[in-house]
Amino acid sequence: MPSMLAQMRISLVVALCTLPHAQAAWSQVIGEAAELDRLRARAEEAIGNDDPDGAALSMGRAALMAKQLSKSHRDDPAAAKLYQGAEPLFRAQEHGYRAIALFRRAGGQLPASSGVCGSLALAQGSLQQALVLLVPDEQAPADVRERTKKLREAADDWVTVVASMISDYQCP
Secondary structure, rough: OOOHHHHHHHHHHHHHHHHHHHHHHHOOOHHHHHHHHHHHHHHHHHHHHHOHHHHHHHHHHHHHHHHHHHHOOOOOHHHHHHHHHHHHHHHHHHHHHHHHHHHHHOOOOOOHHHHHHHHHHHHHHHHHHHHHHHOOOOOOOOOHHHHHHHHHHHHHHHHHHHHHHHHHHHOO
């Protein structure tokens, strides 16, 4: 079983990478975009309260909402691309939180189970997709560029988080 220090370290890294990117850029939106913000905030609150299952559920819903928003913004290519990039980022976060929950449910035995490592592999794949899509477009409106930049920073941070989790959980 990993030390309590290792578990706390993972939780702290996840929280530090998630909280700075909280809703600052998306605070003045309505409707579905506001619901997306609420879901992200709910996930951040859940992980802050040591509830990785709740965080995974909220991020999964946020990913679905981002997909829906990308479809509803087809007339605005910059916004559509923003939400297309947000979806795999949110999926990566969902997989990361789910890996934490699975690891705890399995008793915290090292090396982690194939389910935990599989979730982390899915997170890595989703992050790579997000990194490809979350490239600021100089032609895009300033608010979209800023949101894209914030999401890109979050994706870059999550690359480090997932790599740390893979190492800590002794995944192959």
